[in-house]
Amino acid sequence: MATEPKAKNIGGDSRIKAGLIWMNGQMVPQEEAKVSVLTHALHYGTSVFEGIRAYDTPKGPAIFRLPEHVERLFHSAKVLMMEIPFTPQEISQAIQQVVRENGYKSCYIRPLAWMGAHTLGVNPLPNNPAEVMVAAWEWGTYLGDEAVRKGARLITSSWARFPANVMPGKAKIGGNYVNSALARIEAQQQGADEALLLDKEGFVAEGSGENIFFFKGNTLYAIEHSVNLMGITRDSVIAIARDLGYEVRECRATRDQLYMADEVFMVGTAAEITPVSYLDHRAIGKGVAGEHTMRLRRAYLEAVQGQNLKYEAWLSYVN
Numbered sequence: 264m265a266t267e268p269k270a271k272n273i274g275g276d277s278r279i280k281a282g283l284i285w286m287n288g289q290m291v292p293q294e295e296a297k298v299s300v301l302t303h304a305l306h307y308g309t310s311v312f313e314g315i316r317a318y319d320t321p322k323g324p325a326i327f328r329l330p331e332h333v334e335r336l337f338h339s340a341k342v343l344m345m346e347i348p349f350t351p352q353e354i355s356q357a358i359q360q361v362v363r364e365n366g367y368k369s370c371y372i373r374p375l376a377w378m379g380a381h382t383l384g385v386n387p388l389p390n391n392p393a394e395v396m397v398a399a400w401e402w403g404t405y406l407g408d409e410a411v412r413k414g415a416r417l418i419t420s421s422w423a424r425f426p427a428n429v430m431p432g433k434a435k436i437g438g439n440y441v442n443s444a445l446a447r448i449e450a451q452q453q454g455a456d457e458a459l460l461l462d463k464e465g466f467v468a469e470g471s472g473e474n475i476f477f478f479k480g481n482t483l484y485a486i487e488h489s490v491n492l493m494g495i496t497r498d499s500v501i502a503i504a505r506d507l508g509y510e511v512r513e514c515r516a517t518r519d520q521l522y523m524a525d526e527v528f529m530v531g532t533a534a535e536i537t538p539v540s541y542l543d544h545r546a547i548g549k550g551v552a553g554e555h556t557m558r559l560r561r562a563y564l565e566a567v568q569g570q571n572l573k574y575e576a577w578l579s580y581v582n
């Protein structure tokens with residue numbers, strides 16, 4: 264049996280360098296993009312956000328699945344009954360502008376809308392208009408290059424993914440991410456790269472910010488949506504896998520099913536496709552990055568980098 268290598272600490276301590284930030288309609292230097300300490304969202308987590316990537320393609324930088332991300336931002340706002348004082352088109356243009364004016368070839372983009380500093384009653388309505396910003400910075404592999412090469416080590420978190428009547432898990436709402444942060448901190452304390460969260464019945468939910476897949480032979484299993492965020496990467500990976508000839512099934516799974524899988528991997532805009540080599544100190548397959556997983560990863564990177572024109576409809580070129 265393979266022995267489990269020791270994980271090194273993940274995440275850096277260097278500050279994000281985001282250059283020019285679009286804030287409420289204007290481009291401002293990062294140092295000037297500030298909010299009040301009495302911001303409602305800072306106290307209660309009443310914000311909505313997106314995580315988007317732009318990639319360097321042969322036709323210049325392109326934003327991956329921009330309309331889907333902007334639509335989800337507005338859907339998240341709707342769940343919170345937050346009115347974003349810009350149209351989806353204006354937000355899309357702001358995102359393009361941030362990539363263009365910072366001169367990025369590739370970057371991670373973070374649009375954020377939050378309840379401002381007009382009231383600190385828990386109910387932000389009706390007098391707390393939302394504020395909006397879009398920042399972007401250069402960000403490599405989310406879990407580190409080593410996690411991609413060797414596979415990430417996961418532990419099952421003692422924090423469960425919240426049930427659908429506790430938090431709206433299909434929305435990227437700031438407050439939801441206390442659950443993710445707790446799981447992620449726990450994983451790091453235990454020397455793991457990332458946490459797997461189960462739902463309240465004990466079935467596999469998702470990572471702190473990634474959807475989960477596994478292979479049994481040539482069949483790819485996608486963990487069904489249930490309480491999870493409906494990832495845009497998950498959707499892209501299912502399409503690409505079918506195009507590569509894999510049979511794809513959506514299922515509910517238990518953690519021991521993952522222990523017995525041939526390959527397990529996580530997907531998300533930040534994590535892209537990251538293989539999982541260990542779960543709860545058990546080797547998945549041979550305890551290395553899986554073959555099919557890496558094939559999918561290559562195909563995914565080709566798609567996002569504009570090297571497979573079959574997927575060009577997913578790209579919004581920055582011009």
Ligand SMILES: *Cc1c(COP(=O)(O)O)cnc(C)c1O
Pocket residue numbers: 314435469470471472473474492493494495496497530531532533
């Ligand atoms: C953002 C996120 C994902 C991944 O979604 P993508 O659309 O693929 O980026 C998965 N799970 C959670 C909890 C998330 O917040």
